[in-house]
Amino acid sequence: MAEERFSASVYVARLARAAELARDAGLDAVIVTPGPDLQYLTGSRASTFERLTALVVPADGDPYVVVPRMELAALRASAVGEAGIEVRDWVDGDDPYALALRGLGVLRRLAVAEAAPALHTVPLASTADARLELATPVLRRQRMVKDAAELDALREAGAAIDRVHARMAQWLRPGRTERQVAADIAAAIVEEGHAVADFVIVGSGPNGADPHHEVSDRVIGEGETVVVDIGGPTALGYNSDSTRTYATGEVGAGIREAYDALQRAQQAAVDAVRPGASAQSVDAAARAVLADAGFADRFIHRTGHGIGLSVHEEPYIVAGNGIELQPGMAFSIEPGVYFPGEWGARIEDIVIVTDDGVERLNVRPHELAVLS
Structure with a gap:
């Protein structure tokens, strides 16, 4: 049974606002791993594991989710499918960090939600060849x-x-x-x-x-x-x-x-x-x-x-x-x-x-x- 959540239109509006705030802040993209921010933006109550699950919100472009294929069923309890968010699934042996960053171009400022663990932020920073910063100012402004x-x-x-x-x-x-x-x-x-x-x-x-x-x-x-x-x-x-x-x-x-x-x-x-x-x-x-x-x-x-x-x-x-x-x-x-x-x-x-x-x-x- 799907978890109770708001309609897909609520999450579509929140994602659009997050991208707008990212642009205003001069960010190239915001990456959100499981936690309250991910639930706010997609309705997903996924948990953080050693395998990367992340929502990527480009300042310019459509949002997408990177998720282990074995976690796809859990993702269906969120509004991701109904909201038309692209899903990039991966299996063990793939590079999920490269998958998360694919198509973003040259990154100057990449922000991550505060719930993102070092287990994932360090590889993201290395793969992006960029210094990561907290997305808290953007997401805080929206969630407040x-x-x-x-x-x-x-x-x-x-x-x-x-x-x-x-x-x-x-x-x-x-x-x-x-x-x-x-x-x-x-x-x-x-x-x-x-x-x-x-x-x-x-x-x-x-x-x-x-x-x-x-x-x-x-x-x-x-x-x-x-x-x-x-x-x-x-x-x-x-x-x-x-x-x-x-x-x-x-x-x-x-x-x-x-x-x-x-x-x-x-x-x-x-x-x-x-x-x-x-x-x-x-x-x-x-x-x-x-x-x-x-x-x-x-x-x-x-x-x-x-x-x-x-x-x-x-x-x-x-x-x-x-x-x-x-x-x-x-x-x-x-x-x-x-x-x-x-x-x-x-x-x-x-x-x-x-x-x-x-x-x-x-x-x-x-x-x-x-x-x-």
Whole structure:
């Protein structure tokens, strides 16, 4: 059965845009090996092996795919055939690098996607007698601004992960271990419409003060905060990522004070999202609220990251990133406060930049949810 993907016309348009951007950048061609960029441009979810599979997008000319003959069946699950992309297959003993470069002429600037392994980039550079450069500036520019089909896929993913958070009281309670709770959450992520559970963080008590804690055998206690950060791809490959902080009973006034400041900070960052605003200004909006409340040193990571076929991609919502936000960009807003050895909290939504502001994809309540 073919994997779920967009129509061939979507990929034809993306390939045409990639060639246009390559020309604008002065590149002769872009070579894309398996990974998120290949999936974006063709719908193919091929894996990288010792045999070369690559999409070649000339700045002038038609794109084509080089693929081992033994991998042709897997390629048929993509839009390559429907989109009319030329396929150059090869067998062991052939030179796939010469095949990939055939017809490109004298190369001055050849770019490769960042997922390309050295196993293939070194032979490509040698065969081309050219220095390879990263295609990241070209592909980043294209993937950062989502098209309508991608935005719908992200909305679907956001709604699915919200349904999981809505069920949290079924599993999260004192006496259970983080690992037990995480297993139930992972199953629900798939039940609610994801292909897989890509990550499940359950950080109870002091473990919540570690932003990248995953799970442990710690038993969840009464009156603790628990950070639950979960997500994964849906069938189309577009990811969800949402964090809520829960409490297993009433918590003290100090926790309430810090959490209320965190909630205001998250809202301030969301309110700062609009076309033309800089990524760093959104980060600054969250930090200003926490600084005014006396918690500046408790926020120890960036405010957000782009999301799409990768859970973390550009744009990054961080100090020093002056990139202007554009309609169609999608990213997380996830400030946190962390008290090492004691507790932590984070609130995370995925948002989309619209023509006149912002759209939130996660709408579960942001208050500290006390589960009884």
